Structure formats: C-alpha cells, structure tokens
Amino acid sequence: MIKDKWARKIVDWINDPRGWGRWVGIVIQTSNQSDKQPKQLIVISVYIPCQSGKEIKEQSKHLQ
Numbered sequence: 001m002i003k004d005k006w007a008r009k010i011v012d013w014i015n016d017p018r019g020w021g022r023w024v025g026i027v028i029q030t031s032n033q034s035d036k037q038p039k040q041l042i043v044i045s046v047y048i049p050c051q052s053g054k055e056i057k058e059q060s061k062h063l064q
Helices: 054-063
Strands: 010-015 023-029 040-046
C-alpha cells in the first residue's frame, strides 16, 4: 500500500518479467519533471519463497 503523498509521484512500475512475483520496483519522481535533470528514486521489494513451497520448486525447474 502506498500513501497518497507518494502515489502521485509514481512514474513507472517494474514487475518480475516471469510473473512469479519475486520482486517489484517502483520509480518515484522526487523533483518536478520541468527540472533540467529530474531526480528519481527507485524502490525495490524482493520476495523469497519458503524453501519447501511450491513456488521454489517451480523456479528450480527453470534453473536446471
């Protein structure tokens, strides 16, 4: 959940390309886009499944 204060500043959302939800990235514009060099902050959240879970077994198939 993202607070309204930050939600308005999101300019891009990056998802795990395999669709497994291993990680997600959010790009936040921290300055006005009219600035000569707008500044951005990238927040990355990582998910690691339980070793005995079905997600890790599914991922292991693709690594072999």
